[in-house]
Amino acid sequence: MSLLTVQDLSVAIGLLPLLDRVSFSLERGEVLGLVGESGSGKSLTAMALMGLLPLIGGRITSGRVSFDGIDLTRLPEAEYRTLRGQRIALISQNPMTSLDPILTVGAQIDQASRIHAGLSPKAARARSLDLMRQLRIPEAAAVHGHYPHQLSGGMKQRIVIAMALAGDPDLIIADEPTTALDVTIQAQIIQILCDLVAERGLALLLITHDMGVVAQACHRVSVLYAGRGAETGPVRDIFARPRHPYTKALIGCIPQEGQAPGSLVGIPGMVPAALAYPKGCRYHPRCAIAAPDCRTDVPTGSIVDASGAVAFCHHPLEAGHV
Numbered sequence: 001m002s003l004l005t006v007q008d009l010s011v012a013i014g015l016l017p018l019l020d021r022v023s024f025s026l027e028r029g030e031v032l033g034l035v036g037e038s039g040s041g042k043s044l045t046a047m048a049l050m051g052l053l054p055l056i057g058g059r060i061t062s063g064r065v066s067f068d069g070i071d072l073t074r075l076p077e078a079e080y081r082t083l084r085g086q087r088i089a090l091i092s093q094n095p096m097t098s099l100d101p102i103l104t105v106g107a108q109i110d111q112a113s114r115i116h117a118g119l120s121p122k123a124a125r126a127r128s129l130d131l132m133r134q135l136r137i138p139e140a141a142a143v144h145g146h147y148p149h150q151l152s153g154g155m156k157q158r159i160v161i162a163m164a165l166a167g168d169p170d171l172i173i174a175d176e177p178t179t180a181l182d183v184t185i186q187a188q189i190i191q192i193l194c195d196l197v198a199e200r201g202l203a204l205l206l207i208t209h210d211m212g213v214v215a216q217a218c219h220r221v222s223v224l225y226a227g228r229g230a231e232t233g234p235v236r237d238i239f240a241r242p243r244h245p246y247t248k249a250l251i252g253c254i255p256q257e258g259q260a261p262g263s264l265v266g267i268p269g270m271v272p273a274a275l276a277y278p279k280g281c282r283y284h285p286r287c288a289i290a291a292p293d294c295r296t297d298v299p300t301g302s303i304v305d306a307s308g309a310v311a312f313c314h315h316p317l318e319a320g321h322v
């Protein structure tokens with residue numbers, strides 16, 4: 001049984017449907033990339049998994065979310081509160097949204113250990129220092145007494161990761177954890193997260209818009225477009241043989257070594273707003289191979305590769321069409 005199974009998850013905010021039958025699963029010791037442009041529904045999916053939709057007036061309208069056998073769609077808020085932090089932790093894009101500027105970072109990691117692991121103040125401090133060293137924070141004892149504003153962006157994100165680990169979670173959801181960081185620090189943070197998965201056997205749902213990050217870090221990938229699944233499967237196979245035109249376009253956006261500055265071409269057009277989703281395949285206004293049926297019929301998922309990759313496309317690209 002997968003640690004996390006998301007089956008046909010649909011989400012609405014008010015009366016506006018935003019996520020439409022999204023499915024994926026995640027095993028222990030695995031990194032799954034949830035990828036797409038802004039407006040694809042990635043962060044909304046994270047909020048649904050964390051049980052935080054009510055904060056934005058949202059709700060799950062249909063589908064199933066199972067975490068270690070627990071049906072999260074029916075979990076009372078009091079039980080969800082225990083699950084968050086202890087078994088499922090969230091790392092957000094901007095570390096400053098997770099850190100309190102008037103408390104030392106050490107006090108904040110200590111607090112997470114005390115709340116989620118029930119440790120005494122002394123044991124919590126020892127655990128904080130241990131976590132900080134595991135996350136390769138130099139001079140951990142000194143940094144423990146620093147305030148967030150005294151640390152660099154990369155160091156602050158390591159503190160947030162330490163807080164996420166304080167409850168010894170089984171699943172970490174990292175929502176664009178490196179977007180606010182420069183490229184070198186990005187690579188370090190992604191490597192730290194991958195090492196944690198390998199060493200601790202936890203599962204990581206890595207939400208990103210960057211296929212380069214997916215290539216570096218993930219075992220499998222699930223591509224979203226305008227609130228729907230586009231393609232999902234093992235990273236190696238999807239990068240070698242993308243079958244959905246949107247996946248292929250995203251892969252084409254990865255900067256190549258030696259590429260001239262300014263020569264990178266993005267995907268023409270924009271993700272449609274939820275109030276203006278087109279009929280049929282929502283990607284059809286941007287798709288170079290759209291056919292008449294794409295404008296009228298919603299594509300369903302079908303297995304397109306021996307690896308088990310699934311594409312939601314009426315006319316999946318032939319293998320080798322890269």
Ligand code: SF4
Pocket residue numbers: 244245246281282283284285287288289290291294299312313314315316
């Ligand atoms: S269903 Fe049609 S429009 Fe959509 S991605 Fe496939 S070919 Fe393009």
